[in-house]
Amino acid sequence: MKNIFLITKREYLTQVKKKSFIILTLLGPILMIGFGLLIAFMFKANESSNTFNVVDKSGLFVGNLKSDESIKYVFVPRENEKVLTSTLKDMDGIEGLLIIPALKDQNFDDLEKNTQLLLNKKIGFDTKTNVASDLSQIIKKEKIKTLGISEDQLTSLDKNFDLKTQNIVDNNKADSDLDFGVKSGLSMVLMYAVFMFIIIYGVRVMRSVLEEKNNRVVEIIISSVKPFELMMGKILGVTLVAITQFSIWITMSVAGALFLSTGFSAMQKQIPGGEKSAEMLQKFDIKQTAMEVSQILLDMNFPLIIFVFIIFFLLGYIFYSSMYAAIGSAVDNETETQQFTLFAIIPLMVGMYGSFTIMNNPEGPLGFWLSIIPFTSPVAMIARIPFGVPAWQIALSIFLLVISTLLMVYLAAKIYKVGILMYGNKASAKELWKWIRS
Numbered sequence: 001m002k003n004i005f006l007i008t009k010r011e012y013l014t015q016v017k018k019k020s021f022i023i024l025t026l027l028g029p030i031l032m033i034g035f036g037l038l039i040a041f042m043f044k045a046n047e048s049s050n051t052f053n054v055v056d057k058s059g060l061f062v063g064n065l066k067s068d069e070s071i072k073y074v075f076v077p078r079e080n081e082k083v084l085t086s087t088l089k090d091m092d093g094i095e096g097l098l099i100i101p102a103l104k105d106q107n108f109d110d111l112e113k114n115t116q117l118l119l120n121k122k123i124g125f126d127t128k129t130n131v132a133s134d135l136s137q138i139i140k141k142e143k144i145k146t147l148g149i150s151e152d153q154l155t156s157l158d159k160n161f162d163l164k165t166q167n168i169v170d171n172n173k174a175d176s177d178l179d180f181g182v183k184s185g186l187s188m189v190l191m192y193a194v195f196m197f198i199i200i201y202g203v204r205v206m207r208s209v210l211e212e213k214n215n216r217v218v219e220i221i222i223s224s225v226k227p228f229e230l231m232m233g234k235i236l237g238v239t240l241v242a243i244t245q246f247s248i249w250i251t252m253s254v255a256g257a258l259f260l261s262t263g264f265s266a267m268q269k270q271i272p273g274g275e276k277s278a279e280m281l282q283k284f285d286i287k288q289t290a291m292e293v294s295q296i297l298l299d300m301n302f303p304l305i306i307f308v309f310i311i312f313f314l315l316g317y318i319f320y321s322s323m324y325a326a327i328g329s330a331v332d333n334e335t336e337t338q339q340f341t342l343f344a345i346i347p348l349m350v351g352m353y354g355s356f357t358i359m360n361n362p363e364g365p366l367g368f369w370l371s372i373i374p375f376t377s378p379v380a381m382i383a384r385i386p387f388g389v390p391a392w393q394i395a396l397s398i399f400l401l402v403i404s405t406l407l408m409v410y411l412a413a414k415i416y417k418v419g420i421l422m423y424g425n426k427a428s429a430k431e432l433w434k435w436i437r438s
Contacts, residue, residue, distance in 0.1 A: 015237065198317050205235055205238050312382055313382075326411070
């Protein structure tokens with residue numbers, strides 16, 4: 001244990017003193033937010049504004065077909081159809097000509113079949129869909145008018161059914177859409193964080209082992225310590241690095257949330273009065289929404305969520321890091337690691353993408369088995385925990401994961417013991433099995 005502690009300390013201090021670790025830890029959240037804003041900006045920058053001339057021979061769409069920020073409709077006399085069609089190719093600022101035929105005998109199907117949109121440039125799929133939707137809404141209203149249905153009746157028909165649900169198991173607590181949204185968001189954040197950190201830090205262990213093997217430093221080290229002690233020291237050292245980075249990011253996130261909450265409150269107080277402002281606040285009350293989200297989060301069993309998150313992250317990390325350490329010891333360069341790292345990445349990906357189904361059915365059989373099987377439980381159980389998981393399932397999953405982690409550490413140690421001193425011998429699955437049996 002003394003040797004493992006010394007190696008853990010050395011590995012931890014070596015990692016946290018690196019400039020790359022300090023920069024990534026401090027700038028990581030900012031870079032993630034910036035990346036999200038960049039993606040949003042790229043989508044916004046690629047949006048286009050299209051203008052279409054409209055020849056309406058039916059008379060149904062004049063005054064009803066409304067323009068918006070992305071699509072502008074300009075109605076022109078039907079007499080200009082031939083001229084506009086022939087000159088459309090050379091027009092600037094006009095992307096197309098929408099020709100709507102006359103409506104005969106209330107035959108809306110023929111009107112739809114014979115409507116044409118002539119273009120002089122490529123348009124996006126969203127633009128085409130929006131034009132079709134605008135036309136469909138107007139035709140729908142006209143069809144309803146022919147049936148003698150009023151506008152108020154139409155509004156009543158389109159009104160969604162507001163189904164209120166209560167969970168009698170959870171103290172008759174009401175389940176709202178916001179409640180489900182907050183739990184789903186928290187589930188995805190926790191699941192993705194565990195998935196990314198296991199891969200990132202597992203690969204870091206593998207590279208550390210591979211670097212010492214290639215530098216022949218390991219030959220000096222194992223003259224003083226056992227290979228198992230060296231492997232566990234590396235795994236535990238990187239584990240402490242991950243916990244340190246987690247703690248800093250959580251602190252920064254909490255501080256940022258408090259700052260934004262205070263800023264939103266101050267901004268809301270600065271909004272001038274008046275009926276328009278009151279209506280705007282009624283439609284989008286930032287403070288009220290934030291309070292509801294905060295209440296939903298406070299109502300969750302956060303001690304249990306944090307406990308499950310820490311336990312499954314640590315056990316899952318040790319489970320997969322042992323695998324990565326064995327891979328690093330069995331090969332001579334990073335190119336050769338690719339054939340083995342799939343054994344670690346694929347189960348995690350199955351657990352992550354399979355956990356998306358938990359949003360639709362948190363208590364379904366797929367979510368249950370993914371959170372029980374040790375290869376996927378570090379990701380799947382964390383995805384389920386915000387929705388509530390029976391205590392016996394958590395206990396069973398932890399028990400199986402602990403047994404599997406100990407078994408994986410044992411198998412990885414046998415591979416590590418032989419592979420760390422093997423040079424120039426490309427390991428195969430058959431060779432690894434031989435090392436395990438020896």
